[in-house]
Amino acid sequence: xxxxxxxxxxxxxxxxxxxxxxxxxxxxxxxxxxxxxxxxxxxxxxxxxxxxxxxxxxxxxxxxxxxxxxxxxxxxxxxxxxxxxxxxxxxxxxxxxxxxxxxxxxxxxxxxxxxxxxxxxxxxxxxxxxxxxxxxxxxxxxxxxxxxxxxxxxxxxxxxxxxxxxxxxxxxxxxxxxxxxxxxxxxxxxxxxxxxxxxxxxxxxxxxxxxxxxxxxxxxxxxxxxxxxxxxxxxxxxxxxxxxxxxxxxxxxxxxxxxxxxxxxxxxxxxxxxxxxxxxxxxxxxxxxxxxxxxxxxxxxxxxxxxxxxxxxxx
Amino acid sequence: xxxxxxxxxxxxxxxxxxxxxxxxxxxxxxxxxxxxxxxxxxxxxxxxxxxxxxxxxxxxxxxxxxxxxxxxxxxxxxxxxxxxxxxxxxxxxxxxxxxxxxxxxxxxxxxxxxxxxxxxxxxxxxxxxxxxxxxxxxxxxxxxxxxxxxxxxxxxxxxxxxxxxxxxxxxxxxxxxxxxxxxxxxxxxxxxxxxxxxxxxxxxxxxxxxxxxxxxxxxxxxxxxxxxxxxxxxxxxxxxxxxxxxxxxxxxxxxxxxxxxxxxxxxxxxxxxxxxxxxxxxxxxxxxxxxxxxxxxxxxxxxxxxxxxxxxxxxxxxxxxxxxxxxxxxxxxxxxxxxxxxxxxxxxxxxxxxxxxxxxxxxxxxxxxxxxxxxxxxxxxxxxxxxxxxxxxxxxxxxxxxxxxxxxxxxxxxxxxxxxxxxxxxxxxxxxxxxxxxxxxxxxxxxxxxxxxxx
Numbered sequence: 001x002x003x004x005x006x007x008x009x010x011x012x013x014x015x016x017x018x019x020x021x022x023x024x025x026x027x028x029x030x031x032x033x034x035x036x037x038x039x040x041x042x043x044x045x046x047x048x049x050x051x052x053x054x055x056x057x058x059x060x061x062x063x064x065x066x067x068x069x070x071x072x073x074x075x076x077x078x079x080x081x082x083x084x085x086x087x088x089x090x091x092x093x094x095x096x097x098x099x100x101x102x103x104x105x106x107x108x109x110x111x112x113x114x115x116x117x118x119x120x121x122x123x124x125x126x127x128x129x130x131x132x133x134x135x136x137x138x139x140x141x142x143x144x145x146x147x148x149x150x151x152x153x154x155x156x157x158x159x160x161x162x163x164x165x166x167x168x169x170x171x172x173x174x175x176x177x178x179x180x181x182x183x184x185x186x187x188x189x190x191x192x193x194x195x196x197x198x199x200x201x202x203x204x205x206x207x208x209x210x211x212x213x214x215x216x217x218x219x220x221x222x223x224x225x226x227x228x229x230x231x232x233x234x235x236x237x238x239x240x241x242x243x244x245x246x247x248x249x250x251x252x253x254x255x256x257x258x259x260x261x262x263x264x265x266x267x268x269x270x271x272x273x274x275x276x277x278x279x280x281x282x283x284x285x286x287x288x289x290x291x292x293x294x295x296x297x298x299x300x301x302x303x304x305x306x307x308x309x310x311x312x313x314x315x
Numbered sequence: 316x317x318x319x320x321x322x323x324x325x326x327x328x329x330x331x332x333x334x335x336x337x338x339x340x341x342x343x344x345x346x347x348x349x350x351x352x353x354x355x356x357x358x359x360x361x362x363x364x365x366x367x368x369x370x371x372x373x374x375x376x377x378x379x380x381x382x383x384x385x386x387x388x389x390x391x392x393x394x395x396x397x398x399x400x401x402x403x404x405x406x407x408x409x410x411x412x413x414x415x416x417x418x419x420x421x422x423x424x425x426x427x428x429x430x431x432x433x434x435x436x437x438x439x440x441x442x443x444x445x446x447x448x449x450x451x452x453x454x455x456x457x458x459x460x461x462x463x464x465x466x467x468x469x470x471x472x473x474x475x476x477x478x479x480x481x482x483x484x485x486x487x488x489x490x491x492x493x494x495x496x497x498x499x500x501x502x503x504x505x506x507x508x509x510x511x512x513x514x515x516x517x518x519x520x521x522x523x524x525x526x527x528x529x530x531x532x533x534x535x536x537x538x539x540x541x542x543x544x545x546x547x548x549x550x551x552x553x554x555x556x557x558x559x560x561x562x563x564x565x566x567x568x569x570x571x572x573x574x575x576x577x578x579x580x581x582x583x584x585x586x587x588x589x590x591x592x593x594x595x596x597x598x599x600x601x602x603x604x605x606x607x608x609x610x611x612x613x614x615x616x617x618x619x620x621x622x623x624x625x626x627x628x629x630x631x632x633x634x635x636x637x638x639x640x641x642x643x644x645x646x647x648x649x650x651x652x653x654x655x656x657x658x659x660x661x662x663x664x665x666x667x668x669x670x671x672x673x674x675x676x677x678x679x680x681x682x683x684x685x686x687x688x689x690x691x692x693x694x695x696x697x698x699x700x701x702x703x704x705x706x707x708x709x710x711x712x713x714x715x716x717x718x719x720x721x722x723x724x725x726x727x728x729x730x731x732x733x734x735x736x737x738x739x740x741x742x743x744x745x746x747x748x749x750x751x752x753x754x755x756x757x758x759x760x761x762x763x764x765x766x767x768x769x770x
Contacts, residue, residue, distance in 0.1 A: 064402035065425045065637050083762075149569035152505075171571050172746050257514040259572050260746040261739040276398045277516070278731045284402070 111196030173263035368671030464630035507568025519734025530620020625723035
């Protein structure tokens with residue numbers, strides 16, 4: 001590995017030319033710009049301009065109908081003073097922890113097992129990927145039906161057969177979040193499994209053979225060959241998982257609306273509630289202020305994480 | 316080579332310009348022939364017969380008002396989409412909202428001030444006072460026009476009552492009777508005896524309904540100041556009643572995250588014995604949830620708090636977009652008068668409306684409260700009698716009493732936000748056996764007061 005401060009290889013000497021606007025146009029610059037224009041317009045209109053507007057809005061009090069007024073940092077203060085913010089942060093962290101415990105190892109395990117099977121490999125991949133194909137809203141509504149808390153609910157009937165339950169699932173502050181994570185894991189695992197499967201094919205088989213000759217067990221092969229070889233991919237999926245769980249919205253929104261008693265109110269759901277729960281059009285200022293804070297926290301987290309783990313990244 | 320490149324550049328530029336032009340859309344308030352253009356609301360998902368009937372009314376209106384061009388747009392108030400439509404400016408010029416939102420929309424100037432035009436209507440002064448309040452600003456000027464009104468009622472499933480050995484013609488008349496009936500239904504049928512909405516601000520709505528029924532109020536107005544009175548003995552009593560049904564009797568089933576749509580669904584499916592909601596709910600239970608008419612029963616909400624006890628009222632307001640210029644506002648009020656109010660005041664309009672509603676398979680004759688006085692209300696019922704298609708006899712326990720019950724408007728300040736604060740309180744009571752009702756209400760009151768002080 002090269003030390004980080006190693007000087008870059010000397011670039012071939014090249015004369016930097018400063019072109020005049022006229023020569024830029026003659027050289028086809030205008031054409032490039034025109035071809036670039038549709039993308040610039042689309043991105044500007046639908047991506048960058050909303051971001052800029054959100055930043056502006058976080059310093060305003062507005063209902064988007066009457067003229068907005070600038071309120072300085074009031075929105076940020078209001079958000080930080082809201083007792084629900086800390087509940088939401090706690091819930092989001094709890095979701096993230098549960099999702100890491102459950103959602104991170106399960107796909108890896110499944111991928112390793114699936115890469116070991118010799119027959120019907122395609123079938124297993126298709127089955128694993130199937131939940132990803134189901135529209136998320138449909139999946140949640142289906143699971144809502146499964147999670148019926150009465151003894152005659154689908155899951156409770158199954159569990160009842162082995163003497164467990166009935167479990168209150170979504171209807172209890174203690175079990176609601178776990179129920180959400182189980183569904184979220186089921187829904188998202190397929191995509192991650194496919195990524196792992198692809199990465200596993202790139203692991204040179206000689207390494208396994210060498211390990212086998214050295215007398216490594218299955219677990220030893222996974223621990224000493226598979227995981228180190230996958231570390232780049234694992235790193236990326238880990239970051240994606242953190243970013244994804246910090247923005248969890250769909251499950252609490254559709255399953256519980258944040259209940260029971262705010263047990264599943266996440267940061268993103270809180271942002272949504274600030275803006276839209278009140279049918280009069282709520283507090284868009286606070287909603288954008290909290291969005292910016294979340295974005296800042298995630299950016300900082302990602303930066304720290306990449307810095308800390310740079311040494312064992314493959315790239 | 317050069318020319319083909321130029322052509323390509325030109326093509327891209329033209330496409331971009333066209334895309335931009337398409338994005339900028341919008342339009343003035345005038346049609347090409349100089350008539351005033353007004354977007355009016357048409358219920359989505361109607362049968363062709365009902366759409367034709369609506370279009371006939373539009374043509375009649377345009378014939379009588381040749382300077383106005385009406386453009387029907389599909390719209391139905393929905394809590395989840397209204398906010399975005401309001402903020403995004405995509406509402407029709409004339410739209411309807413529930414009473415709950417009236418005062419807030421007016422305070423925040425999110426709808427047009429049409430009080431001048433409304434005051435000129437011949438019946439402007441004959442609105443039922445309590446109903447008119449929902450569409451009026453604090454100074455009494457009417458910004459939105461009430462077009463329908465109802466009170467809360469107790470809906471019950473007659474079939475479950477029979478299965479549980481209860482007499483469906485003698486529904487509960489006190490909260491104790493509700494409790495014992497719920498227990499009996501739950502024990503004998505396995506379904507929820509009594510269920511309650513708790514999510515999307517409906518928990519606060521129903522808790523407030525119960526609070527009113529026990530004689531409480533959730534706010535106290537003193538001039539410009541409002542005091543939150545969420546934490547009162549009446550509200551405690553309301554929540555303790557629910558708590559007892561949930562934890563002592565286990566008669567509230569297993570779903571404690573209901574909102575308006577899902578509770579209707581489960582009620583129509585025969586999974587709920589009783590629940591509290593708007594008195595005119597039968598229409599949507601039939602139209603959206605295929606409720607069997609034989610199952611349906613409704614009775615008056617038991618009041619048990621002495622002279623102060625009352626039924627929480629609700630209803631629908633017609634409002635005009637805040638963006639509408641004066642000409643559109645004037646035309647919009649004419650349309651509100653013609654379309655929404657004539658069917659309450661004019662025989663031909665009332666009959667035509669009832670006929671098309673009945674023809675399209677929707678309910679005619681669900682219990683309502685008068686927007687004007689009782690005499691004109693009864694007169695209209697007489698006009699539309701032959702089209703009534705709801706089980707009137709099964710609604711008698713409610714309709715016999717509804718005019719005698721004192722109607723109390725919803726709280727007026729930060730209504731939805733205070734409801735939202737009460738949602739988790741109700742959810743806690745239903746999902747946590749050890750929930751401390753007093754502490755929860757105390758916390759909610761502090762937060763509610765902070766909201767009220769902001770105004």
